[in-house]
Amino acid sequence: MKILVLAEINNGELAEDQTSKTVSAAATLGKVDVLCASNQCSDASTSIAKMENVENVLVLEDELFAQSLAESYSETLIDTINSYSHVFAPSSSFGKNVLPRIGGMLDVMVISDVSKVISEDTFERPVYAGNAIQTVQSLDKLKLISVRTSNYSAVPSTGSANIKKIGCKGNNPLTTFIENKMQTSDRPELTSAKVVVSGGRGVGSKENFEIIEGLADKLGAAVGASRAAVDSGFAPNDWQVGQTGKVVAPDLYVAVGISGAIQHLAGMKDSKVIVAINKDEEAPIFQVADFGLVDDLFKAVPEIEKKI
Amino acid sequence: MKILVPVKRVLDYNVKARVKADGSGIDLANVKMSMNPFDEIALEEAIRIKEKGNAEEIIAVSIGVQQNQETLRTALAMGADRAILVVATDDVHNDIEPLTVANILAAIALKEGPSLILCGKQAIDNDFNATAQMLSAKLKWSQATFASEIDVKDEIIRVTREVDGGLQTIDAKIPAVVSVDLRLNEPRYASLPNIMKAKRKPLEEISPADLGVEITQRLKVIKTKEPDSREAGLILENIDQLVEKIQENVGG
Ligand SMILES: Cc1cc2nc3c(=O)[nH]c(=O)nc-3n(C[C@H](O)[C@H](O)[C@H](O)COP(=O)(O)OP(=O)(O)OC[C@H]3O[C@@H](n4cnc5c(N)ncnc54)[C@H](O)[C@@H]3O)c2cc1C
Numbered sequence: 001m002k003i004l005v006l007a008e009i010n011n012g013e014l015a016e017d018q019t020s021k022t023v024s025a026a027a028t029l030g031k032v033d034v035l036c037a038s039n040q041c042s043d044a045s046t047s048i049a050k051m052e053n054v055e056n057v058l059v060l061e062d063e064l065f066a067q068s069l070a071e072s073y074s075e076t077l078i079d080t081i082n083s084y085s086h087v088f089a090p091s092s093s094f095g096k097n098v099l100p101r102i103g104g105m106l107d108v109m110v111i112s113d114v115s116k117v118i119s120e121d122t123f124e125r126p127v128y129a130g131n132a133i134q135t136v137q138s139l140d141k142l143k144l145i146s147v148r149t150s151n152y153s154a155v156p157s158t159g160s161a162n163i164k165k166i167g168c169k170g171n172n173p174l175t176t177f178i179e180n181k182m183q184t185s186d187r188p189e190l191t192s193a194k195v196v197v198s199g200g201r202g203v204g205s206k207e208n209f210e211i212i213e214g215l216a217d218k219l220g221a222a223v224g225a226s227r228a229a230v231d232s233g234f235a236p237n238d239w240q241v242g243q244t245g246k247v248v249a250p251d252l253y254v255a256v257g258i259s260g261a262i263q264h265l266a267g268m269k270d271s272k273v274i275v276a277i278n279k280d281e282e283a284p285i286f287q288v289a290d291f292g293l294v295d296d297l298f299k300a301v302p303e304i305e306k307k308i
Numbered sequence: 309m310k311i312l313v314p315v316k317r318v319l320d321y322n323v324k325a326r327v328k329a330d331g332s333g334i335d336l337a338n339v340k341m342s343m344n345p346f347d348e349i350a351l352e353e354a355i356r357i358k359e360k361g362n363a364e365e366i367i368a369v370s371i372g373v374q375q376n377q378e379t380l381r382t383a384l385a386m387g388a389d390r391a392i393l394v395v396a397t398d399d400v401h402n403d404i405e406p407l408t409v410a411n412i413l414a415a416i417a418l419k420e421g422p423s424l425i426l427c428g429k430q431a432i433d434n435d436f437n438a439t440a441q442m443l444s445a446k447l448k449w450s451q452a453t454f455a456s457e458i459d460v461k462d463e464i465i466r467v468t469r470e471v472d473g474g475l476q477t478i479d480a481k482i483p484a485v486v487s488v489d490l491r492l493n494e495p496r497y498a499s500l501p502n503i504m505k506a507k508r509k510p511l512e513e514i515s516p517a518d519l520g521v522e523i524t525q526r527l528k529v530i531k532t533k534e535p536d537s538r539e540a541g542l543i544l545e546n547i548d549q550l551v552e553k554i555q556e557n558v559g560g
Contacts (some may be wrong), residue, residue, distance in 0.1 A: 069478065071450060093472045096441075131324060136530065139525070140526050237475065243432070252554065293550045
């Protein structure tokens with residue numbers, strides 16, 4: 001067994017939480033190497049080298065990898081990747097973009113969104129928006145695994161891996177990067193926050209969403225949203241929680257004006273404690289909430305913020 | 309140009325999936341099946357591209373059981389020009405893996421020569437999120453996943469992608485495989501006259517063997533179980549109680 005983790009690095013910046021949790025999942029099978037391919041690797045590789053259970057950090061520094069475009073990434077790294085028996089990546093927009101392409105190139109089926117590594121060839125993964133959990137056994141020689149990172153904890157920074165530079169054989173780019181419009185925020189990251197406050201269609205407008213943000217800031221929380229809230233333009237797309245958005249599992253999830261559709265529950269029902277505020281006592285969200293308050297959010301949320 | 313749109317027949321998104329008592333999978337007998345919502349969005353986008361005069365023909369493809377015909381008739385009623393049904397199994401419970409689907413679609417693409425393949429980003433049953441990427445790799449075409457905006461230019465297609473941190477715009481050389489996200493558009497409903505017209509549009513039926521593709525299964529499903537369920541909790545009387553519960557669980 002030879003295990004590789006693809007670190008997620010966006011324009012030189014390591015997605016530390018995602019990468020560390022992926023290392024954690026991979027390390028259930030043994031020591032791992034981590035591939036660090038980006039335009040700037042020094043900070044990222046230093047952080048990765050400290051992650052427990054990492055043996056080698058393979059560094060490939062090239063402008064080509066600044067945006068981790070799928071074609072150049074997989075094309076350039078295919079031989080390196082193919083020399084391992086297991087390749088793990090976070091099930092983030094990075095991992096979901098590159099890993100199946102690698103699978104297509106090598107004729108290997110990808111095992112997406114793994115929530116539990118059971119053995120070297122057997123894995124659990126949610127299907128049907130988390131309404132069922134499947135145990136699958138891979139018959140491929142190479143295992144390509146994307147990890148549902150919310151199911152794993154980050155590894156401690158007690159390691160001291162070797163950092164090795166590796167060669168790069170160039171590529172032929174089919175796509176060209178134009179621009180990023182990234183949300184910047186001082187709030188904790190949605191997928192790693194201890195507390196998440198989310199708003200839904202009930203919040204009613206972008207202006208009103210400040211009520212949600214106010215409570216979130218008081219609690220030091222990340223802000224989330226339902227698809228309806230994002231589609232209506234109340235919140236940016238990267239706040240969406242659910243089957244097709246982000247999957248979160250904080251200590252506390254506060255759902256405000258969210259009905260609790262299965263597609264939304266798929267992204268938050270593994271939270272430790274769920275609190276729901278909804279004026280409709282029949283709302284399905286109350287069936288998964290540990291604590292519910294049947295009330296108008298415009299009255300309740302500002303009052304809660306004041307009292308905390 | 310020609311646009312190819314693969315459409316999958318899946319358990320309707322409003323129906324709750326039930327795990328079969330023997331743990332062998334999800335019960336799909338006598339339940340409502342529909343076109344995968346993401347594929348509907350892909351098809352809608354293809355139709356809009358054609359309506360703008362940037363495409364001449366839209367071919368819908370479905371892979372699975374004979375009943376996928378219904379899904380293809382829906383696609384034709386929405387606006388696809390013709391359809392190809394690849395009958396790959398006679399058991400609706402036998403999900404064809406993305407890798408095989410990609411092999412079948414690649415074979416069809418080589419035959420039909422589309423400039424663009426628009427796929428849904430994931431099927432809401434197996435949630436793999438893989439077919440478009442695998443297909444793109446098989447064809448060695450450019451890849452643009454999770455599109456929330458598409459602009460077809462001459463030799464390239466400009467795609468805005470929904471990524472974890474926000475939005476990313478890339479230019480992909482044509483031919484390209486694009487997977488679409490929810491916010492790209494809102495699919496139309498087929499009108500009655502179009503539903504009638506769709507009955508006369510060509511629907512060709514083939515087998516994977518006709519394309520020289522073998523159906524393989526690389527992931528053996530050992531069992532399917534219900535997730536750990538959550539019990540409904542406490543409905544609190546007032547805001548003060550809620551404040552107390554929030555405080556107990558913050559940083560706890
Ligand atoms: C393929 C597919 C994928 C999807 N993926 C996702 C996903 O990833 N994430 C996601 O969230 N959804 C997803 N959805 C959409 C999902 O099905 C629901 O439509 C969506 O979650 C509803 O959002 P909501 O709860 O905010 O809105 P609604 O269902 O409209 O609920 C609004 C709630 O607000 C309450 N409310 C209204 N006013 C007030 C008030 N003043 N005070 C208190 N409460 C109030 C109402 O009682 C209601 O319960 C997906 C759907 C499809 C088809």
